[in-house]
Amino acid sequence: MNNIFKTLLFILVSHVVYGQETFQFQIQFQPKSSYKTNLEMNLNMKMHVSGSEKNVGINDLDSKMLMNFEMLTKTDIVNKEGKLPFEISYTDxxxxxxxxGQEIPNVxxxxxxxxxxxxxxxxETEKGREYSYEGDSEKMKETYENMMSSMSMLTFYPKEVFKVGDSKEVHIPFKMPLQQGMQMEMNLKAExxxxKLDNDNAYFDIKMYSEGDIKPSNQFNIHIDQYxxxxxxxxxxxxxxxxxxxLSGPMNMTLEMNNMKVxxxxENNYKTHSIKL
Known part of the structure; x- marks a missing residue:
C-alpha cells in the first residue's frame, strides 16, 4: 500500500512539474470581462523612384507615420451555442x-x-474568433479592415507545446488590399x-521574416529585398x-512597373500593451 501511494504521489508531482515547465498558447477571452489594449505603430520609409522622366522632382521621398490608438474589449457570457460574444470599440x-520633414494633416x-x-x-469559439463590423461609413469600414489586415500578423501563434529553449515556426497568411481590387499577398513566417517561464508569465523572443516575389497583377511586380x-x-x-x-526591423522592397522602378x-516598429481590467 505504501509503495502504491508513493507511485501515485510521484505521478501527480511529475504531472504538476511538467505542466509548470511547459507552455502552450491558449489565448482566449474570459466571460464578463474587459480588456484595454494600446497599439503603437512607427513607420519610417525612404522611397526612390527611377526610370521615368515624368517623375523628375519627386524621385526621393522621406515619410514618417506615427499611430497610437486604444481599444476596449468587453465580453458577455457564453451563449447556448457555446460561443462567447464580445465587442471591440476604439477609445482613443x-x-x-x-x-x-513637413507634417501632413491626415485625420x-x-x-x-x-x-x-x-x-x-x-x-469566440474553440476554432477562433469571428468578426463583424458596425459603423456609419463604408470608407471607415474599409480603413478598419485594412488596418486589421495589416495587424493580423500579430495574432498567429504556434499550436505545439513549448519547453524553455524550444523554437516553433508558424506560417502567417498575410494579405494587404491595394488599388482597383488587387491584393498583395506575402509569404510571412514567424519563429x-x-x-523563460514562471508562475505568472511566458516570455518569448520573436523573429518574423519573408522573402521572394509578390505579383499582385501582370502590370507590376514586387520583390522583397529584406524583411x-x-x-x-x-x-x-x-x-x-x-x-x-x-516587433521592429526593416522591410525593404522593390516595385517594378512598366519603365519605372521604386x-x-x-523601418517598422510595433508595440502592443494589453491588460485585463
Missing part, C-alpha cells in the same frame, strides 16, 4: 504623418469621430522561442492574454 486615436476631427464610432462585434522583424512577447498565463509584444526601404 492619435496619428501624425510627415513627408520630407480630421470628423474622421476621428467616425473611427471612434466603429464597433467590432463577434464570437517563437520560449526563453526581418525581431521582438519579444509576454503572455499572462492566468488571464490567457498577451500583456506585451513588440525602391522602398522602411
Amino acid at each position: 486615436l492619435d496619428t501624425k504623418m510627415f513627408m520630407n 480630421t476631427e470628423k474622421s476621428k469621430e467616425l473611427i471612434l464610432g466603429i464597433k467590432l462585434k463577434g464570437f 517563437y522561442t520560449l526563453t 526581418q522583424l525581431r521582438g519579444k512577447l509576454i503572455m499572462n498565463r492566468k488571464d490567457q492574454n498577451i500583456n506585451h509584444s513588440e 525602391k522602398m526601404n522602411s
